[in-house]
Amino acid sequence: MRNKRGWFAVPYVVWMALFVVIPILIMAVYAVTTADPATGELQLTGANFTGMGVYLNVFLRSFWLAVVATLVCLLIGYPVSYWMAKEGPRFQRLAMALIMLPMWMNFLLRTYSWMSILENNGLLNQLFRAIGLLDLLGVDYLHMIGTPGAVVLGMVYNYLPFMILPIYSVIVKLDGSLIEAARDLGADGVRVFRRVIFPLSLPGILSGVTMVFVPSVSTFAISSLLGGGKQTMLGDLIELQFLGGAYNPHLGAAISMVMMVIVVVCMVVMNHFGEGEEQAVML
C-alpha cells in the first residue's frame, strides 16, 4: 500500500476476507462434494449440480415472482419518485419520512402483520364480510394467503423504498434547464418526459431494479410466511437444505452458487446497459 491512508481499509479488507470470501470458498467446496454417510468424509462429486434439475420449477417460480415484483415496484415507484421530485422540499422531507418509516420496524414483524391481514379469516376478509362483498360473491372467504400474489405483495411492500430512493435522487438532481431547453425546441409535456426526463432517469431505474430484484429473487421469509408453504422459492429451498427436514448442505451450497452466478450475470448485464447513461448523469 503506497498510499498511507490505504491502511484505513485494513479492517474492512479483513472483515470481507473473514466473513465473505472464506464462507464463499467453504460453500464452493461444499457444492462440489458430498459427505460419506458412514465416515463423514468429503468426496468430490458433480451430483449436486446435475441433481438440481428436479427443482427447476422452484428456479422458474423464483425468477418469475422476482421479475413481477420488480416490475410492480417500478410501475409504482417511478410515478411516486417523479411526483416527489417535482414537489417542494417540505413535501419531499415528509414523503421521505413516510417511505422510510416502515423500515424502522422489523422486517419479520411487518411480514407477519401482512399474514394476519391476508388470512382466510384475517382483517381483509373480515372487512369484505362486513361490507357484504363476500355474500355478494357467494363465498365464505377470498383466498389470498398462500397465493403467488400474496408473495409478490409482500416483496413489493418490503422492497418498494429501494426502487423509489434511487429513482427519486436521480430525478431530483435533473438539470431544470434541460427541460426548458426541450420545451424551447418545441417538445410538449409528453415529449419532454419521453425524450429527456425518462432517458436521463435510467441510471436510477437500473439501480432501483437491481436493488429490488436481487433481494426478491433470494427472499425466503416472505415466501414461506405469505406463500403458505406452497410458493417455495430459491431462498426457502436453500434454507430447507441447511435447517429443514431435507438436510443436505452440499445441495444447498450448490443451489446457492448457481443463484449467485445468475444474480451476478444479471447485474453485469444491467450495469452494461446503464453505462452510457451513467456517464451522462455525471456530466
Add this chain to the structure above:
Amino acid sequence: MSKELIRLRDCVMSYGDELVLDHINLYINDKEFLTLLGPSGCGKTTTLRMIGGFLSPTSGDVLFDGVRINHVPPHQRAVNTVFQRYALFPHLNVFENVAFGLRIPKADAGGRKVKLPEREIQERVMEMLSVVNLKGFEKRPVSALSGGQQQRVAIARALVNRPRVLLLDEPLGALDMRLRKDMQNELKRIQQEMEITFIYVTHDQEEALAMSDTVVVMDGGRIQQIGTPEDIYNEPKNAFVADFIGESNIIDGIMRADGVVEIFNRKFQCLDKGFDKDEPVDVVIRPEDVDIVDEAAGQLKGTVTSVTFKGVHYDTIVDFYGFKWLIQTTDFCPVDSRIGIKIDPDGIHVMKKSAYSGMFGDYSSYSEEYEELDVVEDESQEGEGDDPWEDGYEE
C-alpha cells in the same frame, strides 16, 4: 431595419413585493441584433424569459407580430433560446442534440402533425453543423466537447429550427476572453447570414457595443436607455449609463446657457442645448477626450496622483480640486507633476440630473473599481476555462 416583430407593452414582473421589471416598453425589429445590457439583477434575463415563454408578465402584454402571446407556452413560439449553460442533452450525441427540434412533428398548414423526412433532418443538421464549424463532430458525445464547441452545438440546435427570433442568455459568459472575441464575430456573421432577429443578454458592455444594432441598457428593472451603440456611448442619458458603458468622469455642473456649462466655477464650451438657465446637471467627460497641456495653458489645473501603463495608453489619475479624474492619453506625466487639461466642446456631454447622480464617475477609489470589474469577469468565467487552440475552431 425592417418592420417591428416583438413588442413588450408596459410589462411588469413582480414576485410578491419584489418588483423585477418595472413597466418595460420595448419593440424589436425583424432581423435586428438587439442586446439587453445591464448588471446582474437588472431584469435582463427576466425580460428574455418572458419573450421565450418561460415567464408571463404580471401585467402588460407581450406581442409577437402583433399577436398577444402572454400565455403561449415556449414550445409553441417561433423563438428558440441558447441557454447560459448551454443545456445540451447529455444522453444524446452532437447530431441528435441538433436534430432534437427537427424530430418533433410540426403542425402543417392543415393543422395535421407531420414528421420531417429523415433525409431532410440529416441535411439540415449537417448544414447547420457546418455553419457553426462543427463538421465531423456529429457522432461525438456532447460531454467530450470543449466549452466553445458545446456553445456552438447549442447555437446550432436552436438555429436549425429556423426560428424567427434567437434568444441568447449570456451565451459567451463561460468562455475565456479570446474565444469570446472569436465567438462574437461568429455570432454576428451567423446573424447576418441567416437574417434572424437576435436578442442577446449580457453584462459585458464591450460585447454589447461590438455586436449590436440596438443596445437596451437596464438597471433596477427599468430600461435606462435604448439606442445604437454609438448613441449609448456618446450620448448617455444618465450617470448609470455613462458609468456602465466605458469609463467616464461624471462631474457636477451648472448649465449657464445653451452651449455653456460651468464646472469647478469655470465655463466650458459644449454642444448641448435645451436646458434651463442655471440648471444643475451631470457632465460626462470620457477619459480619452481630455488633452493634457502645460499647467499654464490648461482650462483646469491638477496634480497627477497615479499613472498606470495600459499598453496603448496611460491611465492617468489627476486630482482637480479634490475630484479625481481618469485621463487616458499617450503622454506620460509622472506622479505629483502639475498639469493642465483642455477639453474640446464635443468632448463634453451634459445630462439631466437623475437618481444616479453622484453615485458614479469619481475615480478617487480607482483601483478598487478595477478590482470590482475583475470580480465580475471571474464570476462569468466560473467553470470551464477554454483553450481556443484546443477547440478545433481554427480548422
